[in-house]
Amino acid sequence: MIIVMKPNAPIEERNKIIAGLEAKGFKIDLSTGNQAAILGVVGDTSTLNPHDIMVNDWIEKVLRVQEPFKRANRAFHPDDSVIDVAGVKIGGRQMQVIAGPCSVETREQIIGVAKSVKMAGAHLMRGGAFKPRTSPYSFQGMGMPGLELLKEAKAETGLPIVTEIMSADVLDKFVEDVDLIQVGARNMQNYSLLKELGKTKKPILLKRGLAATVQEWIMSAEYIMAEGNTNVILCERGIRTYETYTRNTLDLSAVCAAKKLSHLPVIVDPSHAAGLWWMVPALAKAAVAVGADGLIIEVHNDPEKALCDGAQSLKPERFAELMGELKGIARIIGRDL
Numbered sequence: 001m002i003i004v005m006k007p008n009a010p011i012e013e014r015n016k017i018i019a020g021l022e023a024k025g026f027k028i029d030l031s032t033g034n035q036a037a038i039l040g041v042v043g044d045t046s047t048l049n050p051h052d053i054m055v056n057d058w059i060e061k062v063l064r065v066q067e068p069f070k071r072a073n074r075a076f077h078p079d080d081s082v083i084d085v086a087g088v089k090i091g092g093r094q095m096q097v098i099a100g101p102c103s104v105e106t107r108e109q110i111i112g113v114a115k116s117v118k119m120a121g122a123h124l125m126r127g128g129a130f131k132p133r134t135s136p137y138s139f140q141g142m143g144m145p146g147l148e149l150l151k152e153a154k155a156e157t158g159l160p161i162v163t164e165i166m167s168a169d170v171l172d173k174f175v176e177d178v179d180l181i182q183v184g185a186r187n188m189q190n191y192s193l194l195k196e197l198g199k200t201k202k203p204i205l206l207k208r209g210l211a212a213t214v215q216e217w218i219m220s221a222e223y224i225m226a227e228g229n230t231n232v233i234l235c236e237r238g239i240r241t242y243e244t245y246t247r248n249t250l251d252l253s254a255v256c257a258a259k260k261l262s263h264l265p266v267i268v269d270p271s272h273a274a275g276l277w278w279m280v281p282a283l284a285k286a287a288v289a290v291g292a293d294g295l296i297i298e299v300h301n302d303p304e305k306a307l308c309d310g311a312q313s314l315k316p317e318r319f320a321e322l323m324g325e326l327k328g329i330a331r332i333i334g335r336d337l
Contacts, residue, residue, distance in 0.1 A: 001045040001050075001063065001065060002039070002040055002041070002064075002075055002076060003017065003039040003041065003059060003062050004036060004037075004059070004060040004061045004062075005038070005039070005058055005060060006057075006059065007060075009036070009037065009059075013056065013058045014058075017039065017053075017059070021039075021041055026043040026045070027043060028041060029042060029070070029071055031076060031079070033078065038076065040073075040077070042071065050062035067218075067261065068215070068219060068222075069219050069261075069262070071222060071225040071226060072221045072222050072232070072264055073261070073262065073263075074262055076263075077263040078263070080263055080265070081265060082265070083231050083232070084203070084231075085124065085160055085179050085203045086160035087160075088123050088124055088160055090203075090233055090265045090267070090293055090294055091233070091265030091293050093334075093336055094336045095292070095293060095294050095295075095326075095330055095337045096123045096124065096267070096294040097121065097122045097123055097294060097296075097297065097323065097337070098122065098123070098124040098125070098126045098162050098294065099122040099124075099125065099126060099296070099297045099298075099299045099319060100114060100298070101113050101128075101298060101299065101300045101313065102127075102128055102271075102298050102300070102313065103127065103142075103146070103306075103309075104128065104129055104146035104147075104150060105306070105307050109301060110127055110149050110153045111152060112301055113127075113299055113301050114153040114156065116319075117159075117316065117319060118157045118158075118159055119320070120320035121327075121337070122323070124159055124160045124161075124162050124179070125150070125157065125159035125160065126162040126163065126182075126298070127146070127150050127153070127161075127162075128146070128308070129143060129144070129146030129147040129149075129163050130143060130146075130163075130164060130165070130166045144170075144173070147177060150178075160179035160180060161178050161180070162179065164183070165181050165182065165187075166184075166187070167193070168192070168193050168196040171196055171200070174202070175200050179203070180203045180205050181197065181204050182205040182207065182235075183204060183206050183220075184207055185207045185209050185210050185237060185272075186209075186210070188207060188217065189212070189220060194220060194224050195223060195227055197227075198224040198228060199227050199229070200229055202231065203231040203232075204224055204231060205267075205296075206220060206233065206234055208234070208235065208237060209239075210239060210248070211240050212239070214254050214258055217234065217258070218258065232264050233266075233267060234258055234262070234266045234267070235268070235269055235296065236250070236251060236252075236255055236266065236268050236273075236292075237273055238269070238272055238273030238274070239254075246273070246279070247274060247276070247312065248272060248273050250273035250283055250286075250287075252286055252287060252290045255268060255290050255291060255292050256291065259291060265293040265294070266292055267293055267295060267296055268294075268295055269295070270283035270284045271297055271298040271309070271312045271313065272312065275309075277303065277313055277318075280298075280312065280314055281321075281322045284297060285325065288326055288330055288333070288335070288337075289329055289332075291333070295326075297314060297319065298314065299316055300313035300314075301315070303315060323337075
């Protein structure tokens with residue numbers, strides 16, 4: 001349920017309503033705009049009669065929310081959320097680009113790629129220390145030593161770290177060392193992990209599952225937010241369809257849908273969507289044009305010898321070219337890059 005206060009309603013009236021609802025066991029999410037405050041009432045609101053609430057003269061209207069997600073719902077928070085990741089703002093006018101290799105392989109590799117993507121204009125650095133792979137015989141990542149190399153690359157370049165968490169067992173270390181914790185597609189519905197992430201204040205990058213609907217995707221964000229962590233960024237990375245030419249099928253309509261339904265920022269991963277490096281530039285441009293708040297792109301200094309996903313990785317020089325092309329598209333739609 002949503003309670004919209006009248007413009008310039010006294011704060012004491014708003015607080016009185018909040019106190020009354022909290023006394024009945026409801027949780028309240030407060031969103032304040034330029035003119036009015038919106039109270040998001042979370043709980044079993046079937047027991048509340050909107051007409052009883054409307055007796056307060058300072059209430060403009062009371063609305064029931066049909067979607068199962070509440071805190072992630074745009075109705076609860078009409079303005080776009082902007083998530084601060086170590087000083088980099090994701091979700092505002094400025095579009096952000098995350099770039100780096102699929103996995104950390106060597107010190108020279110991750111530091112060299114980090115320097116090249118920063119020079120090209122990337123704002124954050126990605127790199128997998130732990131890698132979920134379809135085959136148990138594939139390279140699984142370096143683990144904690146890989147995270148230490150990411151920290152070295154950050155020290156060299158100043159780029160915030162984005163890397164994927166696989167288990168809550170390493171959460172304390174990730175909270176300490178990682179700037180944006182990524183939840184991969186395979187863990188989108190790992191609700192126990194999502195709840196633990198929700199107990200932190202760390203920004204979370206939540207990738208859409210392989211066959212998840214937009215609503216299921218946002219509901220996973222709700223799991224994190226319900227525990228108190230509102231710093232969630234959605235990531236569309238392609239879904240599984242009957243098409244086999246590409247690795248996945250990039251669903252750009254999901255960007256539009258997610259931004260209509262939710263106030264959370266949405267970024268796009270064209271690398272995992274296509275699985276083919278030569279498709280990445282075109283899909284990245286399309287993502288910018290459709291209104292994504294950012295991109296996460298795989299870049300490798302020697303894709304032919306990459307231990308993971310070399311076929312979808314751009315070489316540093318092609319990534320630099322792409323960044324220049326993306327800036328032009330961003331300007332056309334009134335965004336900065």
